[in-house]
Amino acid sequence: MEIIIRSARIIDTGSTFHNQVKDILISNGKIKKIGSRLQNTSKAKEVKAQNLHVSLGWFDLNTFLADPGLEQKETIETGCAAAAFGGFTHICCMPNTQPVTQTKSQIEYVLRKSADEIVSVHPLGAVSEKTEGKDLAEMYDMYNAGAIAFSDGMKASANAGLVERALLYVKAFDGLIMIHPEEKSISKNGAMNEGVTSTKLGLLSAPALAEEIAVNRDLYILEYTESKLHLLDISLKKSVDLIRNAKKKGLKISSSVNAYNLMLDETAVANYNTNCKVNPHLRSKEDIAALVKAIADGTIDTITSAHQPQDEECKKMEFDKADFGMVGLETCFAVANTALNGKVDLPKIIEAISNNPRRVLNLENKIEEGAEADLTLFNPGLKWTFAESDIKSKSKNTPFVGVNLIGKSLGVVNKGKLQLN
Secondary structure, three states: OEEEEEEEEEOOOOOOOOOOEEEEEEEOOEEEEEEOOOOOOOOOEEEOOOOOEEEEOEEEEEEOOOOOOOOOOOOHHHHHHHHHHOOEEEEEEOOOOOOOOOOHHHHHHHHHHOOOOOOEEEEEEOOEHHHOOOOEOOHHHHHHHOOOEEEOOOOOOOOHHHHHHHHHHHHHHOOOEEEOOOOHHHHOOOOEEOOHHHHHHOOOEEOOHHHHHHHHHHHHHHHHHOOEEEEOOOOOHHHHHHHHHHHHOOOEEEEEEEOHHHHOOHHHHOOOOHHHOOOOOOOOHHHHHHHHHHHHHOOOOEEEOOEOOOOHHHHOOOOOOOOOOEOOOOOHHHHHHHHHOOOOOHHHHHHHHOHHHHHHOOOOOOOOOOOEOOEEEEEEEEEEEOOHHHOOOOOOOOOOOOOEEEEEEEEEEEOOEEEEO
């Protein structure tokens, strides 16, 4: 299949064509030619759009696919449909399935079932058996089977001894541990951020200290082990400060923020909308300002979807009893771009969902002739309203239906395939 993308502004800071408007000829899954007014000599499919931009395919480090075992929430197929609509060509899927993804055969299941999808699915293996935070899982076997990194997903960060052993263990094969930082003995069953809003609503809350103390602990362990760590779900100003200092020390630390934590603050919970019950919790406006600054200065490396589908039975109930999470693959870029519009330059935003996730995983690529055609087509200035019909996930748990957004994916190219929205 041959494709010509016409008059697209290339956003890829690693490419010699960065910020240039060019035609891109794709043949047999590779970028054959980049130039101006390329001739269509082989009846290639032409792609044109107003204000068309192209970047490396977007890459999400924090997706929950629920398959196997929880297919009523999501399947690999519906998760990939949501990802492609949102502009993602790669997603890392969390191991919190039933059974937990903790063996070679389970890694192979994900890779095999997703092989024909336009989206490349990268399974994360569990750090601990059954993600219980007690004994290490067989990470090396999973690594050999294709696990791209290791995490216990949304389970609160394990005890300090297990984190230390895991970081030391993966050094032998340059593996990566990804942790959701939360000290559960402090957060307990808090349904939202502790503060004025939680007091007014009368909801059981969790103090910011639960994240901050976990970040601080894991950075100390990282410094001791001299290993490599990625902190997921960063949501607080003090967490950002700790990570910034760790980077100044030269630690091998990277981190991510979820798109919803850039747009929504804790007051979004005021009407008891269970779609706003998420973990990490929605925080203060001061925290959001610190997160925005951290993306701009590179302290936070990546923006993630935190895609966590929940069926109606888990959400349509009292706020304190509802499950955490919202679907986010379809809205990740648009929400982040809307929140960061006028505050962070577009190339920096694209780096955070495209180039930087690849650097974290040592999978770097760039838009050059001869490279794999792994691309996202988008219009960063398009104003649109997210509708329920735009949800491709099997679950519908999102507070963004009816919200006006800026920036939209127009399609993806990957594995020699093209999908236009």
